[in-house]
Amino acid sequence: MKKFINRPENLVAELLEGLVLSHPTQIRLLGTNLVARAKPKAPGKVGVITLGGSGHEPGLSGFVGEGMLDVSVAGEIFAAPGAPRCLEAIRIADRGAGVLFIVLNHSGDVLSANMTMTLAQREKLNVKKIVTHEDIAGGPNPDDRRGLVGFLPVYKVAGAASEEGAHLDQCLAIAERMERNTRTLAVALTTATHPSTGQPIFSLEDDEMEIGMGQHGEAGTGRMKLKTANETAELMLQMLLDDLKVKSGEDLLVIVNGAGATTLMELFLVFRRVHQVLQERGIHLVRSKVGEFITTQEQGGFQLMISRMDAELLRLWDAPCNAPYFVVR
């Protein structure tokens, strides 16, 4: 393994320090490895928080900031943080109007979030939870679908709604509508190494790719010979459009998220083909993002995400936001 690290056991603390020190006007560290907004939200507004393992930068703590998340609970490398720190985050984020807890569907995160909810109810904290599960590789059962880059529009619209003064139930409803209308599919080319153990997290032959690979090398269903950017984009887009049942004339947000080692050059080739196909089908590509929002170290591959947008979701997506890795002015 070739990585610039100091001591593996200090990795998370040091990376969070670096993240916060490089964005001092937007975020700060609070409590035990909690990344929080530099300036707390106004009292009376709903707090929005999330949890997740580290090693996926800029996810998830890079999206803490005005108009998005209030607190992110960062775990160890690829491992969910425990309930005690999630409870701490809820207490910090609660400005008297309750807290929306956004959880990506991975078993460790969900277990920790469920435990947090049990403890929060005992403390009579006002918390609502939403689990994002838009990875269509998981099959038809929503519980089997993992949460991938689809967290991004969910954070964005929930954060924007809370800034507008929406109540907790309204923030939850918006987040749920965004989540229901989002689908993601991932493809992997090369493995990542676990930065603490130095072990590769999966293996693929040099001429292979795997569609459906999750954030941590969880296997997908489609191991096949490497295809071109156009062929891969077409194949994945078709699966997503079918699953979301997108019709001609509808409005889509498209995100191409690099897994860590795939170049922007390649991501642009993929996006270009997605754009062409949607245009041919009369589907409106109304908003887009191409870049790295959630990564897995030096894993090669990308996630393709589509969301069906309506007027309200678009307005919230466009609302001002000032997080280290997501700025809308």
Next chain:
Amino acid sequence: MTDQVTRHELARMMAAAASRIREHQTQLSQLDCIAGDGDHGSAMLRTMNCLESTFNAETATDLKTIFCEAGWKVMGSDGGASSSLLGAFFLGIGEATKQDVSSWRCEDLAAAFRSGLEAVQLQTKARAGDKTMMDALTPAIEMFVASAQAGQLVTDALQAAAQAAKTGAESTANLIARYGRARQLGERTRGHPDPGATSIALIFEGFLEGFAESKGNDHD
């Protein structure tokens, strides 16, 4: 009186269990590479270090306090699913234990184990047969409870539980994962034991060894 379980015996049990995990850390991480992300060994070690230090601390002899603190610390050790579940296990024991109890008999430890298992079952839908830590934890505790009911001593009940955990963990090699990250791998998980179940078997082995040591009779 030799069959009593106090903080002293529990501290020895946790220390021995932590040693077992420490010795097998690399092997556990390698097992996790097959279906997970290869960090089970280091995550379990963090959990066991928490347990060892909590039970070693001279601050409390009251079992409720110690177990609640242990559960809370394990949950906070950020070891992913395994620390959430083991945290729930120890917190569940703590919450079910009456105030100001500092000593258990075999049947009390059985009741404690059962409360812990019930607390875990509230947090996960996984059951024995799903290729998770439940494949070792469930039979170990059922065996301990049955042995205690049959009037056995703690050492013998722990021996039976450790054997059940080992058998349960080994049986996971023939199973297909249905929970956790590994579930997406399906058939590819067959042929290798589940790392979580393997850890539980090591922990019960450690419990047996630590308890025997605390009573000054080598069990081997």
